[in-house]
Amino acid sequence: MNDKRFIANRELITDDGDISLRPTTFDDYIGQDKVKANLKVYVAASKARGEALDHVLLYGPPGLGKTTLAHIIASELGVEIKVTSGPGIERAANLASLLTNMQERDVLFLDEIHRLNHSIEEVLYPAMEDFALDISTGKGAGATSLRLNLNKFTLIGATTRAGMLTGPLRDRFGVICRLEPYTAEDLVRIVKRSARLLKISIADDAALELASRSRGTPRIANRLLKRVRDFAQVYNDGIISLSITVKALNDMEIDPLGLDYNDIKLLSALVEKFDGGPTGLDTLAAAINEDAGTIEDVIEPYLIQLGFIARTPRGRIALKAAFKHLGVAPSSKAAEQLSFFGADGKNE
DSSP states (O other): OOTTOTTOSSOOTTSSTTSOOOOOSTTTOOSOHHHHHHHHHHHHHHHHHTOOOOOEEEESSTTSSHHHHHHHHHHHHTOOEEEEETTTOOSHHHHHHHHHTOOTTOEEEEETGGGSOHHHHHHHHHHHHHSEEEEEESOGGGOEEEEEEOOOOEEEEEESOGGGSOHHHHTTOSEEEEOOOOOHHHHHHHHHHHHHHTTOEEOHHHHHHHHHTTTTOHHHHHHHHHHHHHHHHHHSTTEEOHHHHHHHHHHTTOOTTSOOHHHHHHHHIIIIISTTOOBOHHHHHHHTTOOHHHIIIIIHHHHHHTTSEEEETTEEEEOHHHHHHHTOOOOHHHHHHHTTBOTTSOBO
């Protein structure tokens, strides 16, 4: 799997380029209206009381703006933000060092919080609930426990897998927000805003075309905008028209639904090699020469969201929409199997 596939949800080092496209205030932040409206209330209320904002958990698919929201919250609160991640905290001492250096009402942003070591979670519980650290010194019968008080702070956790959080950790968040994939209309607004910041001329129909192939994800939309800009600079004097956008995205092998070469390769194998399935994950991985974990975590989620495939106890099954998208007529065996599944991929 190429880590730099254009429609990958993961953040690339070069995503921001020389100009940051991240909004810095709630008013600049496009989409997620319900989440944004509620967060504005919570932030305003905590500022009026002069208190630290309750701990916030942001969850949802990657690339939807969780990190951006965390920075906006800190900015609107008028406090500093410290950024780390679950895998980055290897020992309790690392966490203690971060927390003891937090000033009153500061924000600690913990990305990929679901990957936090369980022993570190135990240290985090009293810090979140009582703003204190319990430190043990010595060993055996001579061991003593010391409680160190902390400044009141706000922990903002971000995760793509809320289900992997332990109950005790999840219950300590006072604000829990789910971010949803963006509509094409919101993505058009994001593309146009980014184009203004990058000083790019883009036509309305080109912005819509780019947004429709961005898989409902602002990160992907901004990444594609920069690559289409390259094509426009070479072929059209820097102006992004609809024809240039279509050419660029087609040349990058990104189809009208935002599927790329890897997605089509998996769908084609399932439909053409295995007659629509059911096919085991390991068998499918071997057929397309791909890691099973990559298929499960990176490729499949969007295909499931589109209603192209279903995960069943017997294996992966291609649904009617997948056959239609590939322009392949189901065999009699596949058609019989599809009759048991609705348009949403659920067993009828």
